Amino acid sequence: MEDNVKSGGSEGENGSPNGGRLIQATLVIRVWRDTESPEPFRARIIAGSPNGDEHTISYARDRAEVVAAVNRWLDNLPDD
Known part of the structure; x- marks a missing residue:
């Protein structure tokens, strides 16, 4: 079994x-x-911004709320 398995492409x-x-x-x-x-x-969700200057804390009472928070965080990442 390989320890350092990566998915999603290769590293530049x-x-x-x-x-x-x-x-x-x-x-x-x-x-x-x-x-x-x-x-x-x-669940407690701590989301850090890409520029590192702020973070937000939110709470969830079910799995759907956690998934929604992850999707919001991903949607707010810069595209370029």
């Missing part, structure tokens, strides 16, 4: 996939269960 000289412009942004998702709640799923 700058370390970005397919030789494109390197974008550095961070998305952290922490998930836990609130056992006291009838709907126990919880």
